[in-house]
Amino acid sequence: KAGVTQTPRYLIKTRGQQVTLSCSPISGHRSVSWYQQTPGQGLQFLFEYFSETQRNKGNFPGRFSGRQFSNSRSEMNVSTLELGDSALYLCASSPDPANTEAFFGQGTRLTVV
Amino acid sequence: GQNIDQPTEMTATEGAIVQINCTYQTSGFNGLFWYQQHAGEAPTFLSYNVLDGLEEKGRFSSFLSRSKGYSYLLLKELQMKDSASYLCAVSPDRGSTLGRLYFGRGTQLTVWP
Numbered sequence: 608k609a610g611v612t613q614t615p616r617y618l619i620k621t622r623g624q625q626v627t628l629s630c631s632p633i634s635g636h637r638s639v640s641w642y643q644q645t646p647g648q649g650l651q652f653l654f655e656y657f658s659e660t661q662r663n664k665g666n667f668p669g670r671f672s673g674r675q676f677s678n679s680r681s682e683m684n685v686s687t688l689e690l691g692d693s694a695l696y697l698c699a700s701s702p703d704p705a706n707t708e709a710f711f712g713q714g715t716r717l718t719v720v
Numbered sequence: 721g722q723n724i725d726q727p728t729e730m731t732a733t734e735g736a737i738v739q740i741n742c743t744y745q746t747s748g749f750n751g752l753f754w755y756q757q758h759a760g761e762a763p764t765f766l767s768y769n770v771l772d773g774l775e776e777k778g779r780f781s782s783f784l785s786r787s788k789g790y791s792y793l794l795l796k797e798l799q800m801k802d803s804a805s806y807l808c809a810v811s812p813d814r815g816s817t818l819g820r821l822y823f824g825r826g827t828q829l830t831v832w833p
């Protein structure tokens with residue numbers, strides 16, 4: 608059974624650009640959550656999606672957006688990139704939001720220069 | 721706001737026992753998770769507590785006191801491979817255990833030979 612797949616693994620962008628990150632959950636999992644991980648702030652919640660609906664959103668500016676497709680794959684988009692957006696972006700999937708075990712992907716390392 | 725505190729660093733010797741503490745103050749409580757994260761890798765699930773008491777799983781045990789807003793992760797018979805960051809996370813939402821997690825900044829454990 609394949610794990611959570613995030614693409615790309617590494618990305619370098621310049622300030623002002625936008626970026627789209629992709630997450631393919633484990634087959635059969637319909638719940639996807641996104642987190643930003645930085646050395647200073649640790650893991651911070653970005654979004655939660657279940658069955659194509661955003662259930663929760665973290666305390667991030669509107670430049671951060673996301674969506675989930677009918678096959679449960681999810682994307683997040685960051686527009687007008689800032690240096691502070693440099694981070695590891697992690698996606699976690701679970702069968703449904705009430706499940707107690709989430710599986711994390713390897714993450715996308717975004718560097719903004 | 722949400723506040724989850726854990727020590728930044730701990731060290732221990734191979735074969736020893738170590739206890740990593742976590743205190744939390746959150747708007748709601750629907751369970752507490754412990755994750756392990758090796759450098760450059762995805763977090764992996766260790767334990768979930770929703771009721772007071774001790775949950776044992778092999779060399780790892782996790783304890784929860786909801787009235788005190790306190791948890792600890794106990795690692796026995798430490799091995800070199802246990803050197804990693806240990807993340808405490810709280811789920812605040814009923815009916816959405818994994819949808820939105822609030823993480824502590826992690827405790828970096830170093831195991832010496």
